[in-house]
Amino acid sequence: DAGVIQSPRHEVTEMGQEVTLRCKLISGHNSLFWYRQTMMRGLELLIYFNNNVPIDDSGMPEDRFSAKMPNASFSTLKIQPSEPRDSAVYFCASSQGHANTGELFFGEGSRLTVL
Amino acid sequence: EDKVVQSPLSLVVHEGDTVTLNCSYEVTNFRSLLWYKQEKKAPTFLFMLTSSGIEKKSGRLSSILDKKELFSILNITATQTGDSAVYLCAVLDTNAGKSTFGDGTTLTVKP
Numbered sequence: 001d002a003g004v005i006q007s008p009r010h011e012v013t014e015m016g017q018e019v020t021l022r023c024k025l026i027s028g029h030n031s032l033f034w035y036r037q038t039m040m041r042g043l044e045l046l047i048y049f050n051n052n053v054p055i056d057d058s059g060m061p062e063d064r065f066s067a068k069m070p071n072a073s074f075s076t077l078k079i080q081p082s083e084p085r086d087s088a089v090y091f092c093a094s095s096q097g098h099a100n101t102g103e104l105f106f107g108e109g110s111r112l113t114v115l
Numbered sequence: 116e117d118k119v120v121q122s123p124l125s126l127v128v129h130e131g132d133t134v135t136l137n138c139s140y141e142v143t144n145f146r147s148l149l150w151y152k153q154e155k156k157a158p159t160f161l162f163m164l165t166s167s168g169i170e171k172k173s174g175r176l177s178s179i180l181d182k183k184e185l186f187s188i189l190n191i192t193a194t195q196t197g198d199s200a201v202y203l204c205a206v207l208d209t210n211a212g213k214s215t216f217g218d219g220t221t222l223t224v225k226p
Contacts, residue, residue, distance in 0.1 A: 033213070042218040043158075043203065056213060091157060102147040102207040104214060106157035 002026075004107035006092050012113045018080040021110045023092030025073050031095040033104060034067055034077050038088045046090075049075065061086075082114045117142045119217035121204050127223045132194050136220045138204030139186040146209040148180055148187050153201040153219070161189075161202075194224045 005024040013019055025032055033048040047057040049069045057067070064083070069075045079086055089111050093104040118141045128134055140148065147165045151158035162171040164180035164187060171178050175194075180187045191198055201219040208215070 031212075035216075043216040045213055045215070048213055050212065056211065102149050102163050102205075102214065103160050104149075104151075104158075104205075106159070108156045 004092055004094050004105050006090075006107035006110050008110055009108065010111045010113075012115065013082055014115050015083055016081045017114075018078065019082045019086075019112060019114075021077040021090050021092075021112070023075045023077070023107060025075070025092075025094040026096075026105055027073065029094040029096045029105070030072070031097070032069060032075050033093045033095070034075070035091040035093060035106075036088045037091060037109070043091070046077070079112075082112075084114045087112055087114050117206060117208050117211070117215040119204055119206055119215050121202075121217035121220050123220060124218065125221040125223070127225065128194055129225050130195055132224075133190065133192045134194060134222060136189040136191075136202050136204075136222070137186065138188070138217060140204075140206045140217075141185065142206045142208050142215070144208050144210040145182065146207040149205045149207065149214065150178055150187075150189050151203040151205065153203055154199075158203055191222075194222075196224050196226055198222060199224045 007022045031050050034046040037043045046059045047067045052069045067077045089109040091109045093106045120139050122137045149163045150161040162178045167182040175192045178189045203219045205214040205216045
């Protein structure tokens with residue numbers, strides 16, 4: 001299995017631009033999580049989906065952030081407009097029955113730099 | 116709100132030393148506690164603990180959970196430079212269905 005696949009791996013953009021991060025889950029997994037990691041705040045949960053349905057988006061910083069899961073294997077995280085404080089590594093993780101097993105499988109992350 | 120606190124934040128040791136990493140937690144509906152290792156890229160799973168007092172072991176790494184005192188420890192014996200990483204602790208809340216992570220312990224093992 002290819003594992004969780006994220007793209008792009010690196011993105012540098014200017015303040016005000018739209019950013020779209022993409023994630024492909026491991027086949028057969030039904031839970032998807034978007035995390036953001038910074039030195040200051042560690043690994044923070046932004047939003048998670050179970051069976052394509054958003055369950056908890058309380059970690060989404062503000063309305064500039066949105067996430068979708070148009071099908072069982074794919075998700076996007078969009079930031080519009082982006083700001084320098086959004087600079088971070090964004091991880092996508094998937095799980096098979098997360099509420100029962102707990103183990104998360106992480107992608108390699110998308111490193112975002114907003115100038 | 117679920118909370119996970121890890122200590123120490125960073126640790127520098129020499130090869131062959133034994134280290135103990137600590138994780139304390141507060142969670143509304145505890146399901147499990149998990150340890151991950153993060154090198155340069157993504158966190159990778161090490162252990163999942165659900166029951167008190169039962170040690171999980173993998174090679175030189177071992178971990179145990181105390182559900183009464185709400186903490187876990189991760190031990191690494193005979194450390195090697197390849198053990199250098201950030202070690203993350205997370206707790207899974209059953210009702211919320213999500214894992215909350217601590218800030219991690221950065222371990223540096225010098226030759």
